[in-house]
Amino acid sequence: MKVSVMRFMLSTVAALAVTGVVSASTDEAKSDVTVLTTETFKEWTAAQDLALIEFYAPWCGHCKTLAPEYEKAATILKDENISLAKVDCTTAQALCEEMEIPGFPTLKVSKNGDFATYNGTRKESGIISYMRKQLLPALSVLDQDSFTTFTKSERVVVVGFVEDVESPEYAELELLAKELRDDMLFGVVKNAEMAKEHGIIGPGVVVYKEFDDGKDVFSGKITADELRNFIKASSVPIFGEITGENYATYAQTGLPFGFAFFDSEEARKELEEQIYPIAKEYKGIISFVLIDANKYSSQADHLNLKHEWPALAIQNQTSLAKFPFPQDKGLTKANVQSFVKDFAEGNLKPSYKSEAIPESNDGNVFVMVTEQFNEVVFDKAKDVLLEFYAPWCGHCKNLAPIYEKLGGILKQNKNLVIAKMDATANDIPSAEPALQVGGFPTIVMVRGEDNAIVEYNGNRSLESLIEFIEENAANSVTYDKDELKSADEEDDEAEEEEEDDKSAPKKVVDQADTEAEIKVDAEADVEQPEDKATHDEL
Numbered sequence: 001m002k003v004s005v006m007r008f009m010l011s012t013v014a015a016l017a018v019t020g021v022v023s024a025s026t027d028e029a030k031s032d033v034t035v036l037t038t039e040t041f042k043e044w045t046a047a048q049d050l051a052l053i054e055f056y057a058p059w060c061g062h063c064k065t066l067a068p069e070y071e072k073a074a075t076i077l078k079d080e081n082i083s084l085a086k087v088d089c090t091t092a093q094a095l096c097e098e099m100e101i102p103g104f105p106t107l108k109v110s111k112n113g114d115f116a117t118y119n120g121t122r123k124e125s126g127i128i129s130y131m132r133k134q135l136l137p138a139l140s141v142l143d144q145d146s147f148t149t150f151t152k153s154e155r156v157v158v159v160g161f162v163e164d165v166e167s168p169e170y171a172e173l174e175l176l177a178k179e180l181r182d183d184m185l186f187g188v189v190k191n192a193e194m195a196k197e198h199g200i201i202g203p204g205v206v207v208y209k210e211f212d213d214g215k216d217v218f219s220g221k222i223t224a225d226e227l228r229n230f231i232k233a234s235s236v237p238i239f240g241e242i243t244g245e246n247y248a249t250y251a252q253t254g255l256p257f258g259f260a261f262f263d264s265e266e267a268r269k270e271l272e273e274q275i276y277p278i279a280k281e282y283k284g285i286i287s288f289v290l291i292d293a294n295k296y297s298s299q300a301d302h303l304n305l306k307h308e309w310p311a312l313a314i315q316n317q318t319s320l321a322k323f324p325f326p327q328d329k330g331l332t333k334a335n336v337q338s339f340v341k342d343f344a345e346g347n348l349k350p351s352y353k354s355e356a357i358p359e360s361n362d363g364n365v366f367v368m369v370t371e372q373f374n375e376v377v378f379d380k381a382k383d384v385l386l387e388f389y390a391p392w393c394g395h396c397k398n399l400a401p402i403y404e405k406l407g408g409i410l411k412q413n414k415n416l417v418i419a420k421m422d423a424t425a426n427d428i429p430s431a432e433p434a435l436q437v438g439g440f441p442t443i444v445m446v447r448g449e450d451n452a453i454v455e456y457n458g459n460r461s462l463e464s465l466i467e468f469i470e471e472n473a474a475n476s477v478t479y480d481k482d483e484l485k486s487a488d489e490e491d492d493e494a495e496e497e498e499e500d501d502k503s504a505p506k507k508v509v510d511q512a513d514t515e516a517e518i519k520v521d522a523e524a525d526v527e528q529p530e531d532k533a534t535h536d537e538l
Contacts, residue, residue: 032074034085038095041087046113050134051083052127053108057090060104066122073127082131109134119182123245129154133185139177142187144194150187151208156235159187160222161195161204169203169222176224176231183252184235207234233284239276242289247538250287256316258288258340261300263309271310274333278340285344286314291538299538304351304427312336314343319431321350352427364407368421373429377446382415383473384446385456385465388423393440399460406465409483415448415475448474 036044036053045051054070056063074084089096089104099108099115107118111134120130142150142159151157160173170188177186189195200206205218205227216234220226232253242250242259250257260275262268268290279288291299293309300306303313305324312325323343329335342348354370361367368376368386377384387403389396407418421428423437434444434453443456445468454472458464462484470477 031071032078032084033071034083036085036087036092038092041092041095042113044085045110045115048083048110049081049112050131051085051110052118052131053110054084054086055089055096055099055101055104055106055108056086057104058088062122063105066105069122069124069127072124073131076124076128077131080132080135082135084127121245121248130182133181136185138181138186139174140185140187142189143191147187147189147194150185154185155210157185157187157208158231159189159206159208161189161198161200161206163192163203164190167203172222172224172227173205176227179224180228180231184231205230207231209234211237211240229284233287236287238283239272239279239288239290242291242538243295244538250289251317253287254317255285255287256314256343258282258286258314259291259299259303259312260288261291261293261296261305261309261311263293267310271331274331275312275336277333278337282340282344286340296538304353312339314340316350318433319350320428320436321431322352322427323348324351350429352429353425354427355422355425364404364411364418366407366417366419368419368426370426370429373421373426376417376419377430378451380448380451382417383448383469383475384417384419385469386444386446387420388428388437388440388442388444389420390424390440391422392424395460396441399441402460402462402465406462409462409479410466410469410477412479413475413477416469416473416477445469445472447472450474 033054034044045053054063054066056066070084070086077084087095089101105122109116109118109131118130120126139160140146140150147159151159158177160169162170162173164170173186173188180186189198195201195204198206199217203222205222207216207218207230209215216230218227218230220230233255236250236253239260240246242257258275258279260271262271271290275288279286282288293300293307293311297307300311300313303315303322303324305311305313306327308327310331311327312331314323314325315321316323325331325336325339339348352370357369357371358367366376377386387396387399389399403418403420410416410418423440423442428435428437432453434455443465445454445456446452447454456465456468458468466477466479466484
């Protein structure tokens with residue numbers, strides 16, 4: 001059904017484009033980005049040694065934001081035999097379905113007609129860096145002539161010094177280079193004299209970078225696992241500023257964040273003075289970052305901090321557990337040192353935001369809050385179906401009446417709880433990966449007996465939800481089938497009324513209103529990922 005809706009909406013936009021409502025840019029003829037169609041796509045991609053292709057829709061806001069960055073990257077890369085192209089999915093619908101495009105924009109790397117997902121950023125510098133890496137081998141062999149140029153070619157470059165290609169160190173380095181080739185450049189030196197010139201005796205690895213001290217020398221045993229953690233920790237500054245643009249770079253380290261909020265240059269300098277030595281001491285354990293409270297105050301809300309600056313909080317990236325620094329204490333070096341030490345040793349308790357426990361909770365759907373979470377969800381005597389939702393989420397609003405009916409139909413089952421939780425007002429006090437919400441709504445079943453967690457991925461109908469419960473619950477489930485049938489008939493009638501409303505005559509609107517309506521409908525109806533939980537503005 002979603003595909004047919006997508007086809008209908010894209011066809012409508014395509015038709016309007018022909019009549020002039022959606023017009024192409026007048027500068028397109030001057031563009032360095034090749035425009036591909038269904039007819040030209042296969043021949044063009046097969047002819048390119050290396051290319052990047054954007055699949056987009058004219059109404060897509062993210063695509064519009066990407067456009068100037070993509071254009072600038074295309075201009076730079078065209079002289080390096082790397083081509084950039086784009087496909088309008090409103091006119092090349094069948095092609096975009098064949099390429100399994102999930103949303104817009106989607107970027108794919110093409111090498112001689114073979115395609116791979118693009119995993120870089122949407123900024124000019126990120127696109128250029130990512131595509132240049134695709135031209136190089138995973139591990140580049142360096143000599144005297146190429147060494148300096150290579151180590152200064154990117155913000156972060158990894159160089160291994162080994163005896164020869166048959167050595168175990170080379171094998172480990174090559175393995176990691178292939179894994180991380182999209183993230184950074186890897187080089188290798190096989191000349192012992194060259195290694196000595198750069199201060200390396202025997203096998204070694206150095207991360208060269210444009211920040212901090214300029215390089216980090218690895219001193220452990222050269223294995224892929226040991227190197228991976230070292231390289232990721234070395235790829236970010238000891239105490240740099242985090243923004244929406246570089247968030248992903250920090251996140252890929254996998255380390256806990258130490259967010260230090262400032263609202264003025266004076267506060268920033270104070271934090272740098274007090275925290276930098278601690279950040280350096282705990283490098284590789286915590287990624288300390290400065291964050292502008294004037295731009296990202298909502299991140300402080302997410303970390304359970306008051307808007308009182310400067311402020312500090314640590315967050316575990318895996319469990320999302322939050323550890324705000326007590327705001328009634330001064331952010332002195334001694335206080336922060338003690339706080340960080342307690343965190344590193346596991347002596348701090350996480351902070352959880354929770355709504356008040358409802359005075360009455362006898363409805364069809366149990367209203368879950370953090371304070372009751374572990375007690376209710378992990379009660380092994382009962383199966384729990386739990387929906388995580390956000391008040392602003394459109395999908396959640398559509399699900400609400402169905403979920404309410406579900407709770408009513410199954411209410412007689414005393415060993416089954418149908419529950420919902422506002423995940424914007426309540427933290428999830430569990431490190432279980434299956435309970436870390438990435439989008440709304442998320443529905444999971446926590447089984448009685450063993451507390452196994454199963455995520456629901458079916459459609460949002462009563463029948464599908466009940467079938468899921470019957471298949472996964474530890475306890476038997478009973479319900480009145482006539483009541484279910486009656487509820488289904490009510491839903492069918494509601495859908496028919498909605499269709500009648502859609503087919504009713506509409507008032508005549510001007511061209512601008514028509515275009516706005518089409519764009520809104522298209523964005524709403526095209527098959528897109530669920531509403532996502534975000535790191536606020538980061």
